[in-house]
Amino acid sequence: MNYQDLFYFIKVVEKGSLVSTARYLDIPISTLSRRLQAFEQQLGYKLVHRSSKKFGLTESGQRFYNSLSPLMTELEMRSEDVNSELSSLSGDIKITAPLALGHHIVKEWVFEFMETNPRVSVEMFLSNQNVDLVKNSVDIAFRLGKVTLNDWISRPLMQTEMMMVATPEMLGRYPQPNQPSELAELPLVVLKRSAFWRFQNSDGYAETFTPHAHMRTDEIRFALDAVKRGLGACCVPRYLVEQELSRGELVQLLPEWSMESRTMHMLYPHRDSLPAKTRAFIEFVMDKVGKGSAGVNVINVSPQP
Numbered sequence: 001m002n003y004q005d006l007f008y009f010i011k012v013v014e015k016g017s018l019v020s021t022a023r024y025l026d027i028p029i030s031t032l033s034r035r036l037q038a039f040e041q042q043l044g045y046k047l048v049h050r051s052s053k054k055f056g057l058t059e060s061g062q063r064f065y066n067s068l069s070p071l072m073t074e075l076e077m078r079s080e081d082v083n084s085e086l087s088s089l090s091g092d093i094k095i096t097a098p099l100a101l102g103h104h105i106v107k108e109w110v111f112e113f114m115e116t117n118p119r120v121s122v123e124m125f126l127s128n129q130n131v132d133l134v135k136n137s138v139d140i141a142f143r144l145g146k147v148t149l150n151d152w153i154s155r156p157l158m159q160t161e162m163m164m165v166a167t168p169e170m171l172g173r174y175p176q177p178n179q180p181s182e183l184a185e186l187p188l189v190v191l192k193r194s195a196f197w198r199f200q201n202s203d204g205y206a207e208t209f210t211p212h213a214h215m216r217t218d219e220i221r222f223a224l225d226a227v228k229r230g231l232g233a234c235c236v237p238r239y240l241v242e243q244e245l246s247r248g249e250l251v252q253l254l255p256e257w258s259m260e261s262r263t264m265h266m267l268y269p270h271r272d273s274l275p276a277k278t279r280a281f282i283e284f285v286m287d288k289v290g291k292g293s294a295g296v297n298v299i300n301v302s303p304q305p
Contacts, residue, residue: 005039006068008032009047013065017055090119091277096133097142100220101264102126104239106142113284120277128218133267139278141267152267155282157289159261164197164253165241166233177253180209187214187232189223197235199257207257211235237262 008025012032015021022029040047047061057065097106102124110122125131125138133141133152147154164183174186180199190213200206214232217223220240227234228244233253244250266285268278 002039002042005035005042008035009039010065010068012036012048013057013061089117089277089280091275092121092123093139093277093281094123094125094137095140095142095281096125096127096131096136096138098128098144099126100237100240101142101144103221105264109285109288113281117277117280120281133269139268140281143265143267144262147265147267149267151270153270155266155286157264157266157285159263160237160239161261162235162259163238163241164233164235164259165227165245165250166253167228167230167249168251170230170233171251171253180207180254180257183209183233183253184212188212189215189217189226189232189234191220191223191235192216192218194235198260199254200259201257235259 008021011025012018012021015024018029018032018036022032025032036048043064045060046058047064049056049058095106095110103126107124110124114120114122125136130143131138133149141152144160166186170187175182177183177186180197183197188211190211195210197209197211198206199209215223215226217226220236223234224236224240226232227236227250238245241250245252266282268274268282274282
């Protein structure tokens with residue numbers, strides 16, 4: 001069935017004439033008449049009587065329209081509900097983030113946003129895998145590092161410093177490294193996605209170290225727990241260990257050497273008109289970023305939609 005022709009038929013009945021309908025739809029009356037004839041041929045029966053002076057439904061046309069009326073009423077109600085949801089702070093938002101980032105930063109934003117917007121429901125999807133955002137109908141994604149999704153808007157939010165940490169007790173059993181190459185003398189906990197650790201000193205000299213793992217994992221919180229047990233040293237983002245550093249439970253290795261920072265991005269689909277709930281969450285996050293967070297350096301970015 002040609003649903004555009006069905007729409008034309010319904011409008012003709014509502015407006016009461018071909019002339020009024022053609023004017024409403026801003027199409028030539030000859031085009032409207034031709035489309036109605038084609039629709040009648042497709043259905044196999046005549047829907048309307050029409051002449052230059054008279055317009056009316058045939059018996060078949062009246063029955064056809066009456067059968068459509070409840071469906072059209074429900075469709076209009078559903079459409080109004082959707083429009084109301086899109087224009088108000090209500091409905092569902094699906095958000096994804098890496099595990100550690102989600103637990104340590106994003107979840108606080110989500111909790112506070114939901115507290116101030118109780119009609120918004122959130123589905124939170126935490127994963128270290130780069131999930132298919134379109135396939136999983138994700139509204140907003142948080143990512144660390146380089147972003148390659150060209151068809152999504154990417155907002156750089158903040159940078160987090162990477163650093164080597166270990167327990168004081170473990171360092172009491174091994175020599176304190178002064179150069180990145182001396183990390184080879186220590187047991188190391190390595191994340192699977194970190195094939196290399198890059199360092200740079202204050203003179204601008206850069207050195208790349210390839211770690212040999214005493215323990216390897218794909219989950220950063222597991223790695224941090226191993227470090228806290230004294231099983232090795234590990235490269236982690238500062239935001240993850242800020243409290244442990246301040247309490248002296250962990251210490252930074254090679255403090256005179258800086259490591260590459262990683263940028264946190266917020267991604268959302270490139271749409272001409274974002275739902276109010278999505279736009280509100282984006283603005284909420286940008287406001288939080290502007291106020292700063294522990295262990296991260298805010299990136300100043302110009303406002304975008």
